[in-house]
């Protein structure tokens with residue numbers, strides 16, 4: 001089914017990694033893209049790459065966990081680019097530690113960015129989507145939602161996002177809005193590189209060792225998640241809602 005050409009998408013945490021790949025892919029799919037990250041200048045690489053490929057994008061600096069900033073970012077994108085029809089809640093951080101060493105700040109930061117941020121961004125865009133009678137929301141969960149040593153905060157946030165996703169699907173379905181989650185497994189990004197660095201392992205070796213544990217015998221790449229997001233936000237995916245799609249090179253749920 002061809003995509004309408006004028007849809008506007010918002011991707012958070014899109015300066016790099018999975019978010020950048022999703023932004024590029026949605027632009028290639030014909031959407032104009034609001035590229036949100038903490039630092040507006042850091043979004044330049046993504047915005048320039050979209051422009052070089054013939055697309056249109058706007059860089060917006062905002063902390064998605066900050067209510068006023070999240071709402072202002074959505075309003076600015078609606079005004080300068082177009083009213084959002086698609087939102088991909090991708091911004092994320094890690095503060096890994098075993099429970100007995102995990103600080104309250106580690107807990108609060110991770111819950112704030114992933115859960116509060118997705119809530120604030122979704123609440124802001126739904127005003128436009130319900131008015132238009134169309135919308136697509138995708139939340140980035142993780143296989144860590146199933147439990148992962150050293151990630152009590154992150155696992156709780158990513159499991160919470162799954163419940164959040166299903167509830168938005170129920171509440172917003174009658175307005176033509178779908179909401180789904182992608183739960184990636186191991187994806188090669190700065191985030192997984194930071195995990196390797198934290199445990200003192202060479203990233204290339206870490207990646208190769210992890211790949212051996214994955215049924216398809218390779219690591220995931222940001223483009224694998226971008227491809228999945230492209231499907232979930234497409235016009236034709238309107239009957240897919242409230243789902244959690246594990247994109248992990250094998251079954252993980």
Ligand code: NAP
Nearest residue numbers: 013017018037038063064090091092142184186187189191
């Ligand atoms: P990444 O390379 O660390 O990129 C995350 C981006 O989010 C960064 O640009 C970061 O900005 C931005 N960000 C952080 N806090 C933010 C905030 N409060 N407001 C706006 N932007 C913020 O991570 P990634 O690997 O691409 O992961 C993207 C998403 O996929 C995350 O939700 C992650 O949990 C999820 N995921 C990743 C994997 C994986 O294996 N990589 C697996 C499962 C799920 P700064 O650079 O300024 O911090």
